[in-house]
Amino acid sequence: MTDTADIRFLLTIQQNGSLIAASRKLGLTASAVTQRLQQIEKKLGSRLVERTARKLTFTEEGMLLCLRGAELIEQLDTLLEDLRIHHGGLVGTLKVNAPLGFGRRYLAPVIADFQQENPDVDVALTLSDQPLTEAADRFDVVVHIGELRASNLVGHTIAPNARFVCASPAFVKRFGNPEQPDDLAGLPCIVLRENQEDVSLWHFSKGKTGRSVRVTSKLSCNDGDVIRRWACEGRGVILRSEWDVADDIRQxxxxxxxxxxxxxDAHVIALTHNRSGLPRRTRNFMQYLQARFKPLPPWRV
Known part of the structure; x- marks a missing residue:
């Protein structure tokens, strides 16, 4: 290969999963993508991708090229960015993934302000009800709330966040105030479906004593704002993040x-790739994000 364009081309195919999807991303016809792929394979003398009508699979040589090539591209982009920074501010594209509700309420304003202060940085924010199930390599930063399962990403603490069991005053007047976690099993509850978790099994602790209760739910949703509104309307008990219900409790x-x-607890964290190889724009955004939630996050002010 004579430049990085071929590597970027192959990485686009890998990230999109098919030649047709890659052609849409690249703004080319499917036949043009196929022809270019064949030219690269001919240049290397190796088959890189096995193509069938239903499936696209990278060969061992193709996977190695993508793996090592992605590392080289990242190093080159970081080097070029550092060189450009010497002549001005931050540059490039920053891709961020975040949960729906938290992203709308707290992250979107931070991102807009960061971009305004760094006009040569393009920021692409994607909101999802299951951010951890998205392809992590598509994003520079993934904002996550709660316990983190095993991951090869690096976690950065953004803000503390507790979780509260809540209901409306009218609901409490009708059903009474539970005294123990086990009492929740007999009450109508509302659950939030997220990150493929067992959302109807609620865990509690008091000192060294632990309790787990399986709640009964006739209402569920994948949007936290919906279940919060349902709870405010007196439709059931919710277990929800402090950031989402603190204002409703105060009011x-x-x-x-x-x-x-x-x-x-369900602390707010941000996930990135290897700490040492982060582009300057990503490192600066992480510092900017952390600073915006100190000394106290807005839900505790």
Missing amino acids: GRLVRLLPGWKAP
Whole structure:
């Protein structure tokens, strides 16, 4: 290969999963993508991709080229960015993935301000109800709330965030105030479907004592704002992040239940790739994001 264009071309095919999807991304016809791929294979003397009508599979040589090539591209882009920074501000594209509700309320304003302060940086924000199930290599930063399963990404703490059991005052008046976590099993509850978790099994602790309760839910949704509104309307009990319900508790629209019992924290973290190889724009954005939530996050002010 004489330049990085061929490597970037192959990485686009890998990231999009098919020649047709890659052609849309590149703005080319499918036949043009196929022809270019054949030219690269001829140049290297190796078959890189096995193509059938239904499936596209990279060969061992193709996978090696993409793996090592991605590392080289990242190093080259970082080098070029550092050189350009010496003559001005941050440049390039920053791709961020975040949960729907938190992204709308708290992350979108931060990103807009960051971009305004760094006009040569293009920021692409993607909101998802399951950010961890997205292809992590498509994003520079993935914002996550809660416990992190095994991952090869690097975690950066953004803000503390507790989780509260809540219901409306009208609901408490009708059903009573639960005294123990086990009491929740007999109450109508509302659950949030996210990250393929067991969302109806709620865990609590008081000192060294732990309790887990399986709640009954007739209402569920993958959008936290919906279940919060349902709870405010008196339709059931929710277990929800502090960032989402703190204002409703202050305004009296929701009442915190079981204050003596603690649900597992769900701190806000940001995930990136290897810490040492981050482009300058990503490192600066992480610092900017952390600074915006200090000394206290807005839900605790």
